[in-house]
Amino acid sequence: xxxxxxxxxxxxxxxxxxxxxxxxxxxxxxxxxxxxxxxxxxxxxxxxxxxxxxxxxxxxxxxxxxxxxxxxxxxxxxxxxxxxxxxxxxxxxxxxxxxxxxxxxxxxxxxxxxxxxxxxxxxxxxxxxxxxxxxxxxxxxxxxxxxxxxxxxxxxxxxxxxxxxxxxxxxxxxxxxxxxxxxxxxxxxxxxxxxxxxxxxxxxxxxxxxxxxxxxxxxxxxxxxxxxxxxxxxxxxxxxxxxxxxxxxxxxxxxxxxxxxxxxxxxxxxxxx
Amino acid sequence: xxxxxxxxxxxxxxxxxxxxxxxxxxxxxxxxxxxxxxxxxxxxxxxxxxxxxxxxxxxxxxxxxxxxxxxxxxxxxxxxxxxxxxxxxxxxxxxxxxxxxxxxxxxxxxxxxxxxxxxxxxxxxxxxxxxxxxxxxxxxxxxxxxxxxxxxxxxxxxxxxxxxxxxxxxxxxxxxxxxxxxxxxxxxxxxxxxxxxxxxxxxxxxxxxxxxxxxxxxxxxxxxxxxxxxxxxxxxxxxxxxxxxxxxxxxxxxxxxxxxxxxxxxxx
Numbered sequence: 001x002x003x004x005x006x007x008x009x010x011x012x013x014x015x016x017x018x019x020x021x022x023x024x025x026x027x028x029x030x031x032x033x034x035x036x037x038x039x040x041x042x043x044x045x046x047x048x049x050x051x052x053x054x055x056x057x058x059x060x061x062x063x064x065x066x067x068x069x070x071x072x073x074x075x076x077x078x079x080x081x082x083x084x085x086x087x088x089x090x091x092x093x094x095x096x097x098x099x100x101x102x103x104x105x106x107x108x109x110x111x112x113x114x115x116x117x118x119x120x121x122x123x124x125x126x127x128x129x130x131x132x133x134x135x136x137x138x139x140x141x142x143x144x145x146x147x148x149x150x151x152x153x154x155x156x157x158x159x160x161x162x163x164x165x166x167x168x169x170x171x172x173x174x175x176x177x178x179x180x181x182x183x184x185x186x187x188x189x190x191x192x193x194x195x196x197x198x199x200x201x202x203x204x205x206x207x208x209x210x211x212x213x214x215x216x217x218x219x220x221x222x223x224x225x226x227x228x229x230x231x232x233x234x235x236x237x238x239x240x241x242x243x244x245x246x247x248x249x250x251x252x253x254x255x256x257x258x259x260x261x262x263x264x265x266x267x268x269x270x271x272x273x
Numbered sequence: 274x275x276x277x278x279x280x281x282x283x284x285x286x287x288x289x290x291x292x293x294x295x296x297x298x299x300x301x302x303x304x305x306x307x308x309x310x311x312x313x314x315x316x317x318x319x320x321x322x323x324x325x326x327x328x329x330x331x332x333x334x335x336x337x338x339x340x341x342x343x344x345x346x347x348x349x350x351x352x353x354x355x356x357x358x359x360x361x362x363x364x365x366x367x368x369x370x371x372x373x374x375x376x377x378x379x380x381x382x383x384x385x386x387x388x389x390x391x392x393x394x395x396x397x398x399x400x401x402x403x404x405x406x407x408x409x410x411x412x413x414x415x416x417x418x419x420x421x422x423x424x425x426x427x428x429x430x431x432x433x434x435x436x437x438x439x440x441x442x443x444x445x446x447x448x449x450x451x452x453x454x455x456x457x458x459x460x461x462x463x464x465x466x467x468x469x470x471x472x473x474x475x476x477x478x479x480x481x482x483x484x485x486x487x488x489x490x491x492x493x494x495x496x497x498x499x500x501x502x503x504x505x506x507x508x509x510x511x512x513x514x515x516x517x518x519x520x521x522x523x524x525x526x527x528x529x530x531x532x533x534x535x536x537x538x539x540x541x
Contacts, residue, residue, distance in 0.1 A: 018402045145392035145413040146381050176499055180387060180488040210481040211323045211334035213392055 063251040071242040075226030091259035092217040101249035102197040105243025111134045114158035124156040131158045133236045136223035142209045142216035151175045244271035281444045328509040334481040349474045352523035358516035359454030360508025381413035390414035395478030401470040427474040511538035
């Protein structure tokens with residue numbers, strides 16, 4: 001049996017083998033091709049921008065498609081640097097909203113969901129591989145004693161269970177050394193206005209270090225959503241928009257920190273040559 | 274002068290304002306769960322195992338906060354002797370060690386990661402021209418090399434503003450008797466600041482020792498393996514009334530103070 005799955009940020013349905021797991025089609029399920037661009041919040045072509053309120057250092061965002069070809073299936077990578085290039089630890093991140101360009105889709109050949117509790121208990125291997133939609137890395141920092149301690153974190157992103165017919169995702173963050181810690185972050189997908197299509201809304205829990213010591217904060221993060229078509233038969237992939245707006249594909253992130261400050265950073269990924 | 278403190282987390286020491294000089298004190302205080310106080314004012318000490326479970330690898334954390342309404346700095350601690358409860362485990366075998374020279378010349382970042390015992394910090398205070406000047410400091414705890422089979426703990430005390438300072442305190446393991454299982458003694462250096470100012474003492478401090486989730490990669494039999502550090506382990510049995518600890522403090526003004534606080538038994 002083949003099943004076509006449409007999530008709010010999924011491209012037009014596509015056939016794939018399935019064991020019967022299906023997702024309902026949501027209204028307005030296909031966020032495709034709204035390439036109209038009254039570029040609210042989008043940056044000028046090929047540039048990045050930032051606005052901030054509060055004390056946090058201005059961050060940067062960069063985005064790239066793999067492969068970079070209109071309409072191509074594959075993945076995209078978004079990299080966030082929250083330190084502004086500095087070496088100090090920023091205030092802990094409370095939430096992040098990643099705004100994705102109009103027309104971007106996710107191809108889910110076989111919809112499976114990952115329950116956050118399984119992620120917490122079993123790690124990435126506890127969830128169906130078909131539910132995995134991305135991977136990444138993060139660098140977290142904390143001032144302990146006289147040291148600015150850094151830890152490299154591995155990230156896995158999974159489709160979460162639908163909530164009110166709305167797509168969700170779960171992000172597993174696993175560090176090994178010096179602290180063997182596992183944190184699960186929950187997120188949701190919500191519609192956005194042009195020139196964006198969908199937002200990934202991520203709540204970031206506190207990242208504890210040691211009793212009496214400050215929580216860790218995220219210094220940088222890189223997420224790759226989708227996968228190479230050759231990666232696996234049932235791998236979830238992204239679909240680059242079929243049309244590129246003048247100036248490139250807009251990406252943006254809205255960040256809120258524990259110290260009350262906020263930031264909006266944006267960039268454009270150049271149109272394929 | 275010798276005073277026996279009450280076995281309470283909130284003790285009082287009549288007579289004069291005193292300081293709570295904790296530099297290394299903090300390391301040992303964490304083990305001992307010290308609670309002590311000053312004339313009219315009190316030092317409130319809170320301590321806990323995390324996780325709070327018998328036999329578990331845990332962090333031992335302590336806060337010591339001196340609540341003073343006066344503008345006279347406390348007197349520095351000169352000597353600190355501390356005893357931890359029997360059964361408290363310290364996984365020192367196989368752990369790395371740091372040296373006093375490394376700490377003094379290159380700082381805590383140069384010590385092997387697996388020599389780390391804990392972290393901490395606090396606020397120091399000096400009297401200068403009738404005013405109290407406070408300075409935050411950090412504490413970094415490491416295993417030193419053993420001496421004649423006895424453990425040594427190194428504490429790197431560091432402050433940067435308004436006065437830059439960094440020094441090492443060495444705590445040596447000493448013989449103990451029941452109900453204690455481990456003891457350390459340390460002589461604290463007196464920290465002079467600027468001409469006309471008092472030696473630095475400590476107003477508040479905190480420390481976290483041990484590790485409940487610290488791990489390092491090691492190559493074992495040719496394979497890169499994640500090795501978890503046990504660090505401190507909570508005793509497997511808790512005596513009635515809690516885990517006993519003890520601290521004997523000698524101040525630079527010649528006074529002494531002995532306290533016998535207890536760490537509450539884990540619930541359940």
